[in-house]
Amino acid sequence: MLRAAAGLARRDATHMLRRRETLMWTFVMPVVFFYFIGTITGGSGMTGGREGDPIALEAPDGGWLAEHLARRLEERGYRIARVTGEAEMAKYARRVRLPAGAEEAVAARRPVAVRFERRGSGLGAEYDEIRVSRAVYSILADLIVLAERNQAPDGEALARLAAEPRNLRLAVESAGERKRIPSGFEQAVPGTLVMFTILVMFTSGSILLVIERNQGLLRRLASSPMSRGEVVLGKWGARMILGGIQIAFGVATGTVLFRVDWGAHPGALAVVLLAYGALAASLGMLLGCLARSEGQAIALGVSLANALAGLGGCWWPIEITPAWVQTLALFLPTGLAMDALHRLVSFGQGPGSVAWHVAALAGGALAAGALAARRFRFE
DSSP: OHHHHHHHHHHHHHHHHTSHHHHIIIIIHHHHHHHHHHHHTTTOSSSOOTTOEEEEEEOTTOHHHHHHHHHHHHHTTEEEEEOOSHHHHTTOSEEEEOOTTHHHHHHTTOOOOOEEEESSOSHHHHHHHHHHHHHHHHHHHHHHHHHHTTOOOSHHHHHHHHHSOOSSOOOOOOOSOOOOOOOTHHHHHHHHHHHHHHHHHHHHHHHHHHHHHHTTHHHHHHTSSOOHHHHHHHHHHHHHHHHHHHHHHHHHHHHHTTOOOOOSOHHHHHHHHHHHHHHHHHHHHHHHHHOSSHHHHHHHHHHHHHHHHHHHTSSSOGGGSOHHHHHHHTTSHHHHHHHHHIIIIISOOOGGGGHHHHHHHHHHHHHHHHHHHHHOOOO
């Protein structure tokens, strides 16, 4: 049984991969969406990478004031890059400029304008502005204290001030692990991958089944020595092969072209994506069994895929939506897959945190596959 089903799956998968529309939506459009969505949403997150947000610091004079500003920015979670010239500055989305003669102006108690520039807008830009402002105001507070003590501002005076015991202490304790909302390619690549997998299964995967039924190709299979179970398993296997190729291509492209870090647990990531691919293949089969015409399959497939993508967190981080939307997403295949990917890729959690996601996706694949087998028609 398995040998005949595997042969049918290979032939069907080869046939689907020869179709221009399948190639377009499997290999071309996902890359376009990776770049487009990842680029325009790169500044929408509230925090940056695991190793600190890169920020360019231009300080023509160098000196103690530039060093103190760099230290304050590092305290705010930035990774400092000392640059000179506009060509180097243009490489960074975040830029702080300390003007020439700043130390002399501070010593003379004249105002100094520290400029902060940033590409992009949204919550991420506002959060950067707050962090940079805190760094600058911290320096201003230190300078005010030195002025009240009639001490000349310099690096040694600031170091002594920082070493003094504080009269006001802040007690800090952990309230649990902080979730860093993914943004940019970290959100766009997994989200687009999940969306296009189910989109291709709901369109190419279902439409071809309708075409084969309407053209009498399935009736020919019914007259062959293959059993009904072998035919159904072969058709599902073809869609699983297509989904697996699409997922592998998306992961490889995200890694090579967009430098996506897929986390420390590639095995768990593969299991999640395979379980999701199996569910998408089963749902595509089911849609192909229920649809009566090509137009019906296209309309239902595109509408359902986009609705599931939007509600499941493929277009934007589900963490920024209301609580009821986040709960609803966990009942959708796309939401389950995205939550599992965020746990492994963005939040640094282990394989145990996605065990129930895999169980739910695999259970859904079995249930949808069983229903598709029950509704499968040769004509």
